Amino acid sequence: MSSRLVKEYKLIFKTLSQDPTYSHILSLSPSSDENLRQWESVISGPPETAYYGHNFILLFEVPSNYPLEPPKVQFQANAVPHCNVDYDSGRICLNILEDAHWTPAWDLLHCVHAIWLLLANPEPDSPLDVDLACLIRAKDFSAHNTLVAYYLNGGSRGSK
């Protein structure tokens, strides 16, 4: 099914250069010309969030039986403070990326877009960062946003 990846590659290039709906996706392409199984994407932080003004790198690993199985995708490690992201590894908790919720009708562009939406819409009920999730549950958004901004600007997460 790697012909599907080639098709996606061409389609993504066209979509990103023409469709303003995806202007927050700054790039999405294979990491190198030799290997279509590893992709990289850069997205900009959604407006009106603590992430605005920062760019984020996503790393894709596409399994050989894609699109029957979802791509493995994570943020760059130690870069994204978010209640559904494991800061140290960059791992993302998002149901459509799990085998049980994936469908082969989705593509890499859908995944990037869904992750961008997750940045703006944290889901505190399945957290990977408990501290940030607690602040959202307590509806203390100013504390949450301040903490996110602090980490994004190089603030220390303390020793573990």
Add this chain to the structure above:
Amino acid sequence: MSTYEEEHGTTGSNASDRRDLRSQLHSLYQENGTSNALLQMLSQLIPESMQEELLEDTKDGCPDNYIDSLPRIKKKDLKEQESCSICCCNYKDDEYPLVVELPHCSHRFDLECVAVWLSKSTTCPLCRDDVLSHKPKIDVSQVEMEDEWGMYG
């Protein structure tokens, strides 16, 4: 006195096999009405084509005969730019497209693509409609066991 086998011209060995099976079933039913062994033996009485349907209920995806039974779409009914959302290929790029439509949600896919998906899932890739939920299931638990085993007579 002529036996059933003589009257109906069936072979004797087959009939005695059946009689063994019948007596085994009887004793099993008295021991344990819900045992798996009983169900397995019962399923031997059912034609092979139906056996598959009953036994394959346990795996994750759809039974093969369900996938084989999906309605094909004629080439002339395909639109010019219509493409399979699994492989992203235009149907008409293929000289002989083999396209099927899922019942109820009417979403179309290449048979080759959707067959692999449906062998491990029961949902439509586009709308998550559970394709098997619309199919009447054969409910084995409600079948009554008749004393006389009239199905042989």
